[in-house]
Amino acid sequence: QKEVEQNSGPLSVPEGAIASLNCTYSDRGSQSFFWYRQYSGKSPELIMSIYSNGDKEDGRFTAQLNKASQYVSLLIRDSQPSDSATYLCAVTHSGGSNYKLTFGKGTLLTVNP
Amino acid sequence: EAGVAQSPRYKIIEKRQSVAFWCNPISGHATLYWYQQILGQGPKLLIQFQNNGVVDDSQLPKDRFSAERLKGVDSTLKIQPAKLEDSAVYLCASSEHPPGTSVYNEQFFGPGTRLTVL
Numbered sequence: 149q150k151e152v153e154q155n156s157g158p159l160s161v162p163e164g165a166i167a168s169l170n171c172t173y174s175d176r177g178s179q180s181f182f183w184y185r186q187y188s189g190k191s192p193e194l195i196m197s198i199y200s201n202g203d204k205e206d207g208r209f210t211a212q213l214n215k216a217s218q219y220v221s222l223l224i225r226d227s228q229p230s231d232s233a234t235y236l237c238a239v240t241h242s243g244g245s246n247y248k249l250t251f252g253k254g255t256l257l258t259v260n261p
Numbered sequence: 262e263a264g265v266a267q268s269p270r271y272k273i274i275e276k277r278q279s280v281a282f283w284c285n286p287i288s289g290h291a292t293l294y295w296y297q298q299i300l301g302q303g304p305k306l307l308i309q310f311q312n313n314g315v316v317d318d319s320q321l322p323k324d325r326f327s328a329e330r331l332k333g334v335d336s337t338l339k340i341q342p343a344k345l346e347d348s349a350v351y352l353c354a355s356s357e358h359p360p361g362t363s364v365y366n367e368q369f370f371g372p373g374t375r376l377t378v379l
Contacts, residue, residue, distance in 0.1 A: 152303075156301075180366070182367065182368075184370075190372070190373075191350075191352055191370040191371060191372050191373045192304065192352070192370050193370070194367055194368070194369060197367055236303050236304075238303075240366070247366060248306065248309075248317065249294075249306065249368060251303030251304050251305070252303050253301065253302055253303050254302075254303055
């Protein structure tokens with residue numbers, strides 16, 4: 149069973165601070181890593197994808213991947229109240245000829261004005 | 262570009278009744294997925310189609326759930342009979358590449374159908 153683990157939170161940060169969200173995964177052969185944002189009552193929205201070790205930046209978001217440690221993180225700089233949501237980590241692992249996406253349970257982020 | 266469409270958005274039924282959900286993926290996307298998301302959990306894959314063929318249905322409770330994608334475009338997911346534990350949001354997603362051809366296979370979700378079984 150491929151596992152993706154996240155701290156369920158809630159993680160509470162003040163407006164303007166850096167929010168750090170973490171995720172670990174069990175399958176060492178995993179190749180693709182995604183962060184989805186899910187507002188309450190809404191569907192997941194893809195915000196970041198990362199495929200190789202290191203950092204990937206997109207606006208206020210930075211994804212970090214360390215395959216040796218089986219760890220992926222998402223940093224949100226200058227956090228805004230509109231960033232308050234559940235952040236889902238998802239990992240693609242090979243299942244024979246198919247790449248399956250496994251989700252963590254999500255971390256609830258609250259940004260306080 | 263239009264996103265993934267789903268209907269209905271909400272459904273309330275009694276246990277042992279049947280229900281069906283519909284999904285239309287992003288135009289040109291070869292792969293379609295149905296997920297079940299229980300409150301407080303991440304989405305769990307139920308079934309995956311490439312065009313009109315099933316790629317993976319290992320987590321689909323086949324005694325009560327069925328799904329089809331007859332013309333390789335839109336899809337329906339059916340539950341018959343429903344149980345209380347089927348109360349969840351049913352999410353449809355699509356991706357551009359056929360499964361197994363690319364790790365860069367980003368999935369895009371529809372708005373979901375919230376099912377309540379009483």
